[in-house]
Amino acid sequence: MGTKCSGKVQMLGWLMGLLLLSACTSLTRPPTQVASANVVAALSGPTDHGFARAMAPRPLAFPRDHGAHPEYQTEWWYYTGVLEDEAGQLFGYQLTFFRTALEPDMPTRSSDLATNQVYMAHFALTDVAGGRHVSFERYSRGAGGLASATGEPTYQVWLEDWSVQQTAPGVVHMQAAAERDGEEVSVDLTLRETRPPVLHGVAGLSQKGPEPGNASYYYSLIGLETTGSVTRQGRTAQVQGRSWMDHEFGTSALSADAVGWDWFSIQLDDGMALMLAQIRTRDGGRLRDFHGTVIFPDNRQETVAADDFQLTVLDHWTSPNTGVTYPSGWQLELPRFDLTLQISPLLRDQEMQVSFVYWEGAVTVTGNRGEEPVQGIGYVELTGYGSEREGLQR
Template sequence: MRTIYRFSFFVTVALLVVGCRAQAADRPISASVVEAMRAPDDAVFARAYAPRTFEFPRDHGAHPEYRTEWWYYTGNLTAADGTPFGFQLTFFRNALTPEMPERTSTLASNQVYMAHFALTDGGRGEHASFDRYSRGAGELAGAVGEPAYHVWLEDWRAAEVAPGVQHLSARATGADGPIAIDLTLRETRPPVLHGIDGLHQKGPEAGNASYYYSLVGLETTGTVTSAGRTFEVTGRSWMDHEFGTSALTAGAVGWDWFSIQFDNGAILMLYEIRLADGGVNPNIKGTLIWPDGVQQMVSEHDFELTPTGAWTSPRTGITYPSGWTLTLPALGIDLRITPLLADQEMDVSFIYWEGAIDVTGVMRGEAVTGQGYAELTGYGEQSTAYQR
């Protein structure tokens, strides 16, 4: 799910050991996402207690008084020859302290950054994933909202190039050659504020919440490079930005998160935090925007998510659900969700599954189609056989 649960103090400790940059192939020992987020919160950081007034582009930038923050981009793209692609580019910030101590070095920082980059090539049936780390100093990594929004980690970056227009770029080397994105994203809709005016509750505790908004319907053009071959692409992207100081509620074992952009203009974001007793966290709320623009919250009582299949990773041995039915009976929504590829496992510092999905179904009696992304964490973590 799109929460700040993915990057914690545990990660920061790992970063200090590993150094400024590492690739997953260089680290046989790594960390569990869920265990990382069970660390207790530090009371010295700011917390999200009440709705705030967002100002853009300022609030696209960093909020270092909060412990954790991330900027998350995904997109569903198509080449001129019909080849489908999906991409993920995410930047994470984690604070060691709420304020920067006095230091003389220009490389000193209390902010640690991590980034994930992935490309799914539906034509080749391949998914490639990469990660990087750095410190928020020396222009190695950072995020600013003014005078223009820009978040980066080395040469992976997202930057506002004109009002309502962003440029994304990232490049890495995969097993079969260069992997890259060079994309322009144009806003077509106002920001979506999740929860109560952007205050998104994570648990029953006061302050166990984040500030969370999305940019959806981002018209996307540009190029993707897969196995050294470059394609002109078009499609739609989704940006999430979330910041806060919170932790997983006791008993949480993982989450299943979905974002869907429908061809009729509807938008859906929802997720479940799975609990060890077989239940789900009752405090989580999703967001539904109808084709006419009316927005409403979705609770765990409103929907039923049922896996229709499973896939086991040949690398890690972890089994993930693969395909789902999603029904919201009271709202007249009945959907079938299919991964673009079964293997979209992120083989990086934290092993999880994140990938492009296709959606078909019915909404208020009308046939609908859509595309989006899903994120699955906590699978395989009951066994310590392969924890990152």
């Protein structure tokens, strides 16, 4: 997000949707970047009561619920992963699709391009050895075959030629390519499910604040076995690794005192995994309603409450492009799970240079589970930094 509507919470999925509504109604690329603090301000506004709300758990069935849920205002499909080539060099990637409904009802016009749905996508690649992170953004209307998402009979989500498409049960093919300064950047990957879906919150109902309906439906596919190729700087490398997919949909808004969030997905080599997020507030605290999930190697899962974890910032990094200062390294302690982790960016500069600025990047994880050392990989999303309301001390 997570943000992710972010960038996955992101990443709370609905953040991007509200930004998209305000910045992209014309379906053209915004001429200037918008500070991430303004995204949080937009997300704090009222919601349209003509849309469905996430009030109680609902049955989720797949692949049907991998598809779009247009009765809800916002939705995202968020893929991240850490990959390694044959020489041992590491890459991180993000491909996220965001959907927002501009109004609850479809327009009555007969045109094939008439729609109340707008899509946005973010694509980013981190080349760790090359010390480079590049990011791209696209918008399109959800009509005329330009962008959409379906779950039945098979799952696919796409925006023009950026796509994720099911090729067999539990298997998808991902493609995205873009150009920067004459250089092609692309991923061509196959992702295979190895574990059952993780339903966050209460059977997939993830509360984002104390208000009724301030929630979303949120699940993840973790441990996605990933193979394929990455192209950058004129070279194509064969890669393999692990990916993580988040899908979230709802009609919601941040509580009025929220200023941003920190979202983490972690996959340890011993099979334990973790999704964790904190929504930061103006007074330097965090909302207690949104938390996380621990997934054990045998696929059992337990909810992580606000009192279950302590997150300590170990370092900061200031962007030379925006002047925004972000946390850049953390210690995460979960005493109830006998887990202590150190989380470090694979590259400090993984700032997303899109229509609003946020930090989304690949991380490496080390630490201990009881007396046993553990290690793994993950992704982190940071939004709302740079806001004068909260300072830069988190």
